[in-house]
Amino acid sequence: MEGLKRYGQMINKYKGHIIVSPIMTGGILPGEVQRKIVEEGWLRVGYAICHDCLEGRSSLLGRPPVREFLKDVAHFFGGEVAEHTLGCRGAQFAVMKTISDLARASGRRSGVVLVDSLCHYTTCIAAEMAGLRVVEVPNTGYPEYRVTAEDYVKRIESIREEEGILPALLVATHVDPYHGNLSPVEEIGRVAEEDGIPYMVNAAYTAGVLPVNMSEMRADFLTVSAHKSMASLGPLGFLITSRDWSERLFKTSSLRMDWSGREFGKKVPSLFGCSIGGLPLISAMYAFPHVAERVGRWEEELEKTRWFIREMEQIGGLKLLGERPHRHHLLHFETPVFWEISKHHRRRGFFLAEEMIRRGIVGLQRGLSRHIKLSVYGLPMEEVRKVRDAFQEIKEKYVERFDLTDYRG
Numbered sequence: 001m002e003g004l005k006r007y008g009q010m011i012n013k014y015k016g017h018i019i020v021s022p023i024m025t026g027g028i029l030p031g032e033v034q035r036k037i038v039e040e041g042w043l044r045v046g047y048a049i050c051h052d053c054l055e056g057r058s059s060l061l062g063r064p065p066v067r068e069f070l071k072d073v074a075h076f077f078g079g080e081v082a083e084h085t086l087g088c089r090g091a092q093f094a095v096m097k098t099i100s101d102l103a104r105a106s107g108r109r110s111g112v113v114l115v116d117s118l119c120h121y122t123t124c125i126a127a128e129m130a131g132l133r134v135v136e137v138p139n140t141g142y143p144e145y146r147v148t149a150e151d152y153v154k155r156i157e158s159i160r161e162e163e164g165i166l167p168a169l170l171v172a173t174h175v176d177p178y179h180g181n182l183s184p185v186e187e188i189g190r191v192a193e194e195d196g197i198p199y200m201v202n203a204a205y206t207a208g209v210l211p212v213n214m215s216e217m218r219a220d221f222l223t224v225s226a227h228k229s230m231a232s233l234g235p236l237g238f239l240i241t242s243r244d245w246s247e248r249l250f251k252t253s254s255l256r257m258d259w260s261g262r263e264f265g266k267k268v269p270s271l272f273g274c275s276i277g278g279l280p281l282i283s284a285m286y287a288f289p290h291v292a293e294r295v296g297r298w299e300e301e302l303e304k305t306r307w308f309i310r311e312m313e314q315i316g317g318l319k320l321l322g323e324r325p326h327r328h329h330l331l332h333f334e335t336p337v338f339w340e341i342s343k344h345h346r347r348r349g350f351f352l353a354e355e356m357i358r359r360g361i362v363g364l365q366r367g368l369s370r371h372i373k374l375s376v377y378g379l380p381m382e383e384v385r386k387v388r389d390a391f392q393e394i395k396e397k398y399v400e401r402f403d404l405t406d407y408r409g
Helices: 002-008 031-039 066-076 087-106 121-129 149-163 185-195 243-249 279-295 298-315 336-344 348-358 381-401
Strands: 081-085 112-116 133-137 169-173 199-202 221-225 237-241 319-321 331-334 371-374
Touching (some): 031 279, 066 081, 066 237, 081 087, 081 243, 087 121, 087 199, 087 221, 087 243, 112 121, 121 133, 149 185, 169 185, 279 298, 298 319, 298 331
Parallel strands (some): 112 133, 112 169, 199 221
Antiparallel strands (some): 221 237, 319 331
């Protein structure tokens, strides 16, 4: 057992670093929330909220006020009913399973889910688990990669011609995880509404960062990632819907065991019975006032992001991919200058992330130098400038060292 001591000796070598990973910046816990978690003793046990549970399901708790919190979450995002889930992927699975069961039962829908071609992989995995066939809506390709409502219409018509019935579900990713493009979710919602097709918006990168209202989107389902965009610990997500759809989505168990006669009438099968009962949920509840306040400052964050884009492109050898003007904090740069440097550097593509870490900045994916993704969301301007300066310094250092004349100046 001597070797097991290594687990007690682990350290966080990135403690205090500036975080620029786009899957993390919207999920950073405010200092006040971190303090409350420690001071109130929530770290003592995994099932931190379950001491006063009477009904066997965390979403029904009154102490702490989980039930009221979920009502507030639903209202905040323009819905009527919310449940917390095992990450956003758990929310997506609940939708896919419900739609799959409905399609099989009715016979009036195909087993097709129509998704944008830049959706997160978990959307496809959830559909696969639920036995649905995934069909993609194409994007416009390099360099903007836009998705349009018109292409949804074309795909719906091709499915109607091929199968004689409509898709079972339309899915739009509010902001795609590759280029940070904001999808035309309201227009797609009108298409879904006109054809009477259920409609899900995956708001993993937006809900809690910028204003999101599923009613304005005409969405039936909104899936949310708390640890990506609601300043919370993971894994935690939310599924928000209408009262009518909630009766299907959150239908409780009707199972009765054949020998013991046991029943599980409060458990929700699509949510695996009961969801998160510990720190992630507590952190989201503490952080919710902060999240509600920062959404109102989204335009300030967007202007800061656009300033950073301009500064990065002035360095030379860097180009933003995705739509312009950019409307989200997730940034994808094409970086031929760093790609060229990597050909000469002994650490190859790893050099860039390692150089940034030496400067106290973490979050670039290791091994990548031809393209990079990052975010400066939530950072004070002095840290944003530090990130910009780091890229400038690294470029100048190696352009000079390797005599890369095409990238001088």
